[in-house]
Amino acid sequence: MAGRAGPAARGRRLRERLHVVVLAGGAGERFWPRSRRARPKPFLEVVDGKTLLEATLVRARALTDASRIWIVCGAEHAGALRRHTGLPASRLLVEPRRRNTAMATGLAAARIASVDPEAVLVTLAADHRVPSASAFAKACLRAARAADRAGVLVTLGIRPTRPETGYGYIRVGPAAGPAFPGLHRVGRFVEKPEARTARRFLKQGGFLWNAGIFASKAKTLLEEIAGLAPELDAALARLRPRGARAFSAAALRAAYAAAPSLPIDVAVLERSRKVWTLPVSFRWSDVGTWASLAEELGVDARHNAVVAGEAILEQSSGNLVWGAGRPLVLFGVEGLAVVDAGDAVLVAQLARSADLRSVVAALALRGHRELL
């Protein structure tokens, strides 16, 4: 157990060195018209009146003290995030431009290591949904302990429940060893598969969904970046020129100007030989599309879901409805997202909601900047 005296014990208990990094980037175009540039997906109130971000912070607080929770976000959302979370400015890491998750994660690791060199990080996204906070906490702590003791990166692998083509997969490798029961080396990372491949993964077993949740010592992550991602490493080096203590705004801008735009998976995890995975079985969704939200809310061939507002559903099934002050009336329709945002109404086939970006592009072309 973390904190007990043992071969991997440090001077301080793990719990006191555990930091949670919440990545809150992303534009959220796939939830238009409910998500907008100024109000991206983490701010969606999808269930129980909580936003995805609020639910994420509840999970983070189950892992560690509120003083060790960090959020990485874009400048355009920093104000809203502070109001929404009450987080002090010092733990809001504001990116001067969007540079994907490798730089966001690297920034967090560098910043946290500067205040706590023995820090162990759990990195996760602000806009996923995990109904069971306790199962999540248990798995994250187990991953963090292994990462701490073995000096590895431990990514959570969700056991798939359907042949999902919207997620990347992790091929489970050999067991990590008797000291780490249940943990495995990563065989390889697999890009989002075709439907047939996804069905084979499910049938064959040994493949897990890559949820993008991983634990590592800050030090381990920075070492792996140094060894595997020299461009990213060089960008991070600019954060503290000539050993400066603070992270100045100018240094941050310089670092981001030099940063590559890569996901952390591509920049580090897929290349590293120190990546393990912890297979877990809790329910998880990246809530990536209206369709996956619908699924999360229990929409199926017989059931509709009404997120908010008043809906009158006649001879209709399999729809997700989100109203805004006036009744939405569905009659004889199936498999739709019907979303009223007050200033615009979307009627979309759920099955095609992964391509909703083309709608947002069409709005931009028509000059509807107020709706973006």
Add this chain to the structure above:
Amino acid sequence: MAGRAGPAARGRRLRERLHVVVLAGGAGERFWPRSRRARPKPFLEVVDGKTLLEATLVRARALTDASRIWIVCGAEHAGALRRHTGLPASRLLVEPRRRNTAMATGLAAARIASVDPEAVLVTLAADHRVPSASAFAKACLRAARAADRAGVLVTLGIRPTRPETGYGYIRVGPAAGPAFPGLHRVGRFVEKPEARTARRFLKQGGFLWNAGIFASKAKTLLEEIAGLAPELDAALARLRPRGARAFSAAALRAAYAAAPSLPIDVAVLERSRKVWTLPVSFRWSDVGTWASLAEELGVDARHNAVVAGEAILEQSSGNLVWGAGRPLVLFGVEGLAVVDAGDAVLVAQLARSADLRSVVAALALRGHRELL
């Protein structure tokens, strides 16, 4: 030609005795949320910024002088109709209660006969759509002339262009005779058929759509009512008790209290041996449902129609869209009516729009009186 001296010429030219009766009853539930109790289907602005009623009056004026156009309507719409049409109150025949088209037509015939005993009537609905006003006028005048000369009821029969199951049919009987080229006796009236029967009608020929447009002398119609519909005749007799000249409000109420609620087809046309039909080929629609309106507007498997407002259509086809001040965005959907009325939004499968009444019933059950 009407007006020329000839075997059937009267003292006055036909055109001077031709009255148009516009029936403007009906609740228009099938166009919810655009049509409401207080703003029924004739008030729908469906094409070229004209309401169906306005377009009907344009057609009526092509037939006769504005002073011989009459509208029969319910009390709840009388005010709106007067404002909308500028018709003097004397030619607005306001029904104290709804009693279907037999009583409405009988009232008009009795009223018009009281001011013009030699009147020839063309009776039509306020809410149909006929793109060609000139073809329509030509056919109506031809029917009116035959009705005048032969003392018969002449109903227009539209040559079908598709196996429509939403209309009643007229079986064409033998030719009316050498003096009336093109006119036929009615074989029989056929109720709305099953799809298979409708396909047979189309293939076999000799079946016409019953458009509910017919010409007759007022006198002929009243005689047929007297002979075939004694209940209706008795109700009409109450309109002028003891030879009173005016139609008093009390007499009207008494007449309507006694009136049967029947369509004129059932009460008279289907029973009369004096019913002819004039087959015509102009485009006509009763615009009975969102689906038939969509068809009128050229919606098909490849085309959408936007009646009003702004619509953004991505990867969508076969939809009818009617906006109200905010963009309606359709993505990846087919065959829908998406109608924003400001205070409610309808998303309905066009193919099922004939059953939209169940939606209005559901609204009533939920206490949404303001939306009815």
